[in-house]
Amino acid sequence: MSRVVVVGSGAREHALAWGLSRSADVVVVPGNAGIAAHGIACSTAPVADLEADLVVVGPELPLVEGLGDQLRATGRLVMGPNVDGAQLEASKAYMKDFLAAAGVPTAAYGTFTEPEPALAFLETMVAPYVIKTDGLAAGKGVLVTNSLDEARADVLDKLSGNAFGAAGSTVVIEEGLDGEECSLIVLCDGEHLFPLVTAQDFKRVGDGGTGANTGGMGAYAPMPHVAPETVEVIMSSILVPTLAELTRRGIDYRGVLYAGVMLTSKGPKLLEYNVRFGDPETEVLVPLYGDNLFEMLRATAAGELNDVNAEATGAAVTVVLASHGYPESSRSGDVITGLGDDGQLASPIGGVVVFHAGTARNEQGHFVTNGGRVLAVTAIANDVTSARALAYRAVDQISFDGRVVRRDIALAASKGSA
Ligand code: AMP
Numbered sequence: 001m002s003r004v005v006v007v008g009s010g011a012r013e014h015a016l017a018w019g020l021s022r023s024a025d026v027v028v029v030p031g032n033a034g035i036a037a038h039g040i041a042c043s044t045a046p047v048a049d050l051e052a053d054l055v056v057v058g059p060e061l062p063l064v065e066g067l068g069d070q071l072r073a074t075g076r077l078v079m080g081p082n083v084d085g086a087q088l089e090a091s092k093a094y095m096k097d098f099l100a101a102a103g104v105p106t107a108a109y110g111t112f113t114e115p116e117p118a119l120a121f122l123e124t125m126v127a128p129y130v131i132k133t134d135g136l137a138a139g140k141g142v143l144v145t146n147s148l149d150e151a152r153a154d155v156l157d158k159l160s161g162n163a164f165g166a167a168g169s170t171v172v173i174e175e176g177l178d179g180e181e182c183s184l185i186v187l188c189d190g191e192h193l194f195p196l197v198t199a200q201d202f203k204r205v206g207d208g209g210t211g212a213n214t215g216g217m218g219a220y221a222p223m224p225h226v227a228p229e230t231v232e233v234i235m236s237s238i239l240v241p242t243l244a245e246l247t248r249r250g251i252d253y254r255g256v257l258y259a260g261v262m263l264t265s266k267g268p269k270l271l272e273y274n275v276r277f278g279d280p281e282t283e284v285l286v287p288l289y290g291d292n293l294f295e296m297l298r299a300t301a302a303g304e305l306n307d308v309n310a311e312a313t314g315a316a317v318t319v320v321l322a323s324h325g326y327p328e329s330s331r332s333g334d335v336i337t338g339l340g341d342d343g344q345l346a347s348p349i350g351g352v353v354v355f356h357a358g359t360a361r362n363e364q365g366h367f368v369t370n371g372g373r374v375l376a377v378t379a380i381a382n383d384v385t386s387a388r389a390l391a392y393r394a395v396d397q398i399s400f401d402g403r404v405v406r407r408d409i410a411l412a413a414s415k416g417s418a
Pocket of ligand 1: 107128132142144174175176177178181203260272273
């Protein structure tokens with residue numbers, strides 16, 4: 001059997017490891033308590049020391065820091081771009097300039113390091129105002145507001161370096177776009193593109209999209225109301241010119257191009273690229289590809305995507321359970337009830353799998369919270385409506401003090417498809 005190393009420690013990596021282990025031996029570095037309990041090997045050894053036919057890098061930071069380059073230099077097959085490709089996520093200013101060069105439709109913008117020109121540019125914009133930190137901020141560096149005063153204050157705060165340190169010392173101010181968001185996660189082997197089905201994530205902490213931005217509170221896939229023709233437009237107007245621009249720049253991109261797209265009345269526009277799988281989108285995409293995941297990712301890393309023709313079946317919904325105080329803070333050590341010794345539901349429900357994001361085991365062996373996002377409770381069914389019902393049935397079996405959960409994940413989509 002092929003051997004795969006998955007790098008990371010969250011629910012995304014749990015989902016990837018779970019999907020890959022259907023057809024490969026998988027080790028997660030470093031993994032977490034819930035992944036290990038689920039019977040998947042975890043290791044704290046340096047990745048380069050582990051034998052692997054394929055290395056799948058979950059989070060963006062190791063890619064931005066050069067793990068892809070380092071492993072490729074020793075002949076490894078790696079799912080994830082080198083440092084040059086990872087700039088698309090590492091710097092929003094780089095990304096916006098890249099998109100302009102590629103001719104990809106995106107929000108109008110300005111990039112600033114000084115307060116005065118930034119505030120002057122802001123005055124020329126209309127609400128909603130969108131202020132972004134340039135660097136990596138774990139999905140939390142974006143303010144969207146209708147208040148010009150709040151926007152001004154945010155620009156000054158970010159440029160002062162108070163809010164995000166060096167990551168915030170450059171800001172991007174953008175035109176606010178209106179519409180529904182769609183995540184299109186596309187595999188890219190340097191020459192070919194392979195879009196997975198559409199997914200939607202829920203970034204705000206509160207029901208109805210209220211409250212602060214988070215890493216993601218839930219997701220579903222596919223989006224039943226997004227027509228195949230829309231996906232074709234996203235591919236031809238956004239992904240194809242992106243690949244051409246990567247090639248023009250001499251970047252051999254092998255990994256995920258995760259396009260965060262706004263479906264505006266004037267057509268799809270790109271909000272951002274991520275250079276790795278989405279979290280929590282991965283928790284709903286992996287289950288739909290069954291036994292094909294390993295071959296899809298291996299082919300991406302090897303430049304052989306042209307030979308892959310995997311199709312997704314069914315629908316999935318994931319609901320994130322976060323710890324007390326999330327996203328402003330998090331609390332560790334709250335005892336989680338409703339899970340068995342394997343970290344899955346104590347009273348199993350068919351089609352439900354619990355991916356662990358931030359859990360640990362206390363001295364008695366009970367699972368406890370250990371981070372902001374704690375669990376991603378995922379259900380797989382024939383359609384979004386049934387998957388949603390199953391996911392919330394499972395969520396209601398799990399509890400811990402201060403649990404933060406949204407009740408409206410996939411609600412609108414599930415009404416639409418009912
Ligand atoms: P980003 O990290 O760039 O994807 O931004 C995080 C979230 O902020 C997105 O998922 C959108 O909900 C929102 N957002 C970002 N850019 C814009 C924009 N130009 N117009 C409206 N909303 C935006």
